[in-house]
Amino acid sequence: MISTPEHTGLPGNSINVVEADQVAASGKSRRWSTSTVKIIIGTLMIALVTAPVLVSFFWLPFDPNATEFSALLVPPGWGEHLLGTDHLGRDVLSRLMAGGRVSLSVAVLAVIMTNSLGTVLGLLAAYFGRWLDWGLTLLAEIQLALPSILIILVFLALIGPSVLTLALVIGLSDWVIYARMMRSRAIVEGEREYVTAARALGASNTRIISRHVLPNVLPTLIVLTTVLFGSVILLESSLSYLGLGVQRPNPSWGRMVSDGRDYIVTGWWISLAPALSIGIIVLGATILGDGLRQRWKME
Amino acid sequence: MLALVTRRILLGFLTLFLTLVLVFAMVRLIPGNPAAVLLKDDATVEQIEYIKQLWGLDEPIPVQFGIYLKNLIRGDGGDSYQFQTTAGASGTDAIGLVVGRLPATIELAVVSILISILIAMPLGLISALWQDSWFDHTVMTLSLLIGSIPNFWIGMQLILLFGVTLGILPTGGSGSATHVLLPAITLALPFIAILLRLTRTEVARVLQAEYITTARAKGLKSTTVLVRHALRNAMIPLVTMLGLRLGGLLNGTVVVEVLFGWPGLGRLLIDSINARDYPVIQIVVPLSAVMFVVINVLVDVTYGLLDPRMRAVRL
Numbered sequence: 213m214i215s216t217p218e219h220t221g222l223p224g225n226s227i228n229v230v231e232a233d234q235v236a237a238s239g240k241s242r243r244w245s246t247s248t249v250k251i252i253i254g255t256l257m258i259a260l261v262t263a264p265v266l267v268s269f270f271w272l273p274f275d276p277n278a279t280e281f282s283a284l285l286v287p288p289g290w291g292e293h294l295l296g297t298d299h300l301g302r303d304v305l306s307r308l309m310a311g312g313r314v315s316l317s318v319a320v321l322a323v324i325m326t327n328s329l330g331t332v333l334g335l336l337a338a339y340f341g342r343w344l345d346w347g348l349t350l351l352a353e354i355q356l357a358l359p360s361i362l363i364i365l366v367f368l369a370l371i372g373p374s375v376l377t378l379a380l381v382i383g384l385s386d387w388v389i390y391a392r393m394m395r396s397r398a399i400v401e402g403e404r405e406y407v408t409a410a411r412a413l414g415a416s417n418t419r420i421i422s423r424h425v426l427p428n429v430l431p432t433l434i435v436l437t438t439v440l441f442g443s444v445i446l447l448e449s450s451l452s453y454l455g456l457g458v459q460r461p462n463p464s465w466g467r468m469v470s471d472g473r474d475y476i477v478t479g480w481w482i483s484l485a486p487a488l489s490i491g492i493i494v495l496g497a498t499i500l501g502d503g504l505r506q507r508w509k510m511e
Numbered sequence: 512m513l514a515l516v517t518r519r520i521l522l523g524f525l526t527l528f529l530t531l532v533l534v535f536a537m538v539r540l541i542p543g544n545p546a547a548v549l550l551k552d553d554a555t556v557e558q559i560e561y562i563k564q565l566w567g568l569d570e571p572i573p574v575q576f577g578i579y580l581k582n583l584i585r586g587d588g589g590d591s592y593q594f595q596t597t598a599g600a601s602g603t604d605a606i607g608l609v610v611g612r613l614p615a616t617i618e619l620a621v622v623s624i625l626i627s628i629l630i631a632m633p634l635g636l637i638s639a640l641w642q643d644s645w646f647d648h649t650v651m652t653l654s655l656l657i658g659s660i661p662n663f664w665i666g667m668q669l670i671l672l673f674g675v676t677l678g679i680l681p682t683g684g685s686g687s688a689t690h691v692l693l694p695a696i697t698l699a700l701p702f703i704a705i706l707l708r709l710t711r712t713e714v715a716r717v718l719q720a721e722y723i724t725t726a727r728a729k730g731l732k733s734t735t736v737l738v739r740h741a742l743r744n745a746m747i748p749l750v751t752m753l754g755l756r757l758g759g760l761l762n763g764t765v766v767v768e769v770l771f772g773w774p775g776l777g778r779l780l781i782d783s784i785n786a787r788d789y790p791v792i793q794i795v796v797p798l799s800a801v802m803f804v805v806i807n808v809l810v811d812v813t814y815g816l817l818d819p820r821m822r823a824v825r826l
């Protein structure tokens with residue numbers, strides 16, 4: 213499935229840049245392919261939002277939960293508080309950086325969960341037994357029929373909201389798409405001639421899956437993951453918005469948007485910063501996924 | 512065609528039954544019993560026991576499930592726990608409560624889907640026809656943006672703009688035709704983004720097909736080609752998308768109903784889970800499962816109508 217990249221070398225490769233410059237200098241303007249541009253822009257947007265969050269593990273301008281009653285609702289500016297303060301005098305930038313930890317770790321964990329669960333169940337359904345396949349179809353049907361918000365609410369009430377719980381419930385609500393995709397791809401790949409040949413040579417199911425099927429579906433998985441990453445970030449933010457995320461006063465992006473709800477006139481910056489962060493990273497993931505899809509020439 | 516529908520309906524009934532079992536078990540897994548939640552902290556053990564007995568919660572769970580099923584078949588969903596303040600007094604009928612909230616959610620859903628279709632489909636179609644034009648680029652960039660920013664934040668800005676600054680639309684509650692506009696637009700936003708891109712991709716794909724070239728070669732008018740051949744064939748994935756959206760509606764409406772104080776099912780579900788109101792949860796969830804199953808059967812039938820090849824699926 214992986215076709216040869218249209219463009220030699222990886223984005224950011226120094227030789228590549230030199231080549232491009234020389235081409236441009238020699239007058240024959242050879243533009244970067246759209247897919248490369250999309251991959252670079254997408255990655256940059258994700259990095260832009262992720263970098264401050266990573267910095268927050270070592271350094272924060274202020275304690276994100278410290279209230280300062282002499283500085284309530286300070287607007288953003290070149291003062292002490294770059295992005296201003298909220299209704300309790302907490303520094304918005306610090307809360308944004310610290311809140312990103314929650315939002316991003318939930319997203320990453322949930323994506324890992326969905327990927328592994330969906331892949332394993334999809335492959336099992338494709339290779340081992342009609343009953344399992346049928347059972348999984350039914351399970352998927354039930355899962356789609358039950359509002360996932362109910363499943364999420366019940367699990368949160370059961371185990372209590374934490375980063376891990378959130379990742380678990382969000383991961384559980386999206387596995388069906390992956391399992392279905394893996395199942396159909398595995399069946400298609402399994403009918404190819406080289407797989408029949410491998411099987412005739414005595415290769416086991418496990419070997420066929422790990423050596424032939426998985427590498428071939430990997431590009432699809434990666435692209436699907438970029439889409440999922442975006443939707444998981446949005447889902448986490450709406451759960452936090454409903455007050456079902458991590459507990460107060462700890463920040464998360466969705467919680468910050470919710471905090472700013474009563475101050476849309478007097479403190480618009482409280483919700484703008486987290487909403488923009490979510491927007492940029494989700495957009496970045498979408499653009500990156502789009503670029504990868506173009507590069508690997510997928511439907 | 513008949514086999515396809517039968518298969519779907521059978522699968523639907525099985526799904527529904529298992530959903531009932533699951534919901535029944537799940538609500539009872541949540542820590543905190545409804546009697547204690549209703550009576551708050553000052554309740555004595557005897558009072559709690561009395562209420563549990565009154566609601567039949569002292570029976571073994573399989574027996575409770577039997578009673579629930581039997582009553583449900585007779586059309587009796589029991590009384591809501593959260594809307595009855597005096598123990599022993601006849602409370603609010605759970606089914607009546609849910610049915611009372613249903614119109615608000617359906618109104619919100621229908622208006623938001625209509626808004627999505629009216630905005631997304633024409634724009635997607637024009638984008639597909641004028642690929643790589645400035646129009647296409649603008650529309651696609653906008654749809655990407657709308658799909659990436661949390662819709663509840665955009666909803667807040669809409670409240671600020673139309674409700675506070677301009678003061679022309681109500682920002683919460685329900686009642687008049689204008690009340691539904693802001694919540695419906697907010698609910699429609701993420702879906703507009705998806706539908707727009709899907710319409711563009713599908714129409715663009717269909718326009719490449721040989722039968723379009725044939726239709727054009729026959730000298731048919733371009734509008735005829737577009738509507739009778741291109742749109743009709745592009746509709747199938749779009750119908751699936753619409754079906755999934757309508758079916759999974761409760762998920763999206765919760766946030767919007769909370770933001771705009773909309774008295775629909777989504778808020779009722781959240782309140783009921785918080786109050787451990789078993790009877791109401793046990794009606795809301797199966798109801799939304801029924802809606803999902805029915806809509807999916809309808810979607811499959813629509814496939815058959817749109818594309819004769821789909822009618823031949825065997826049982």
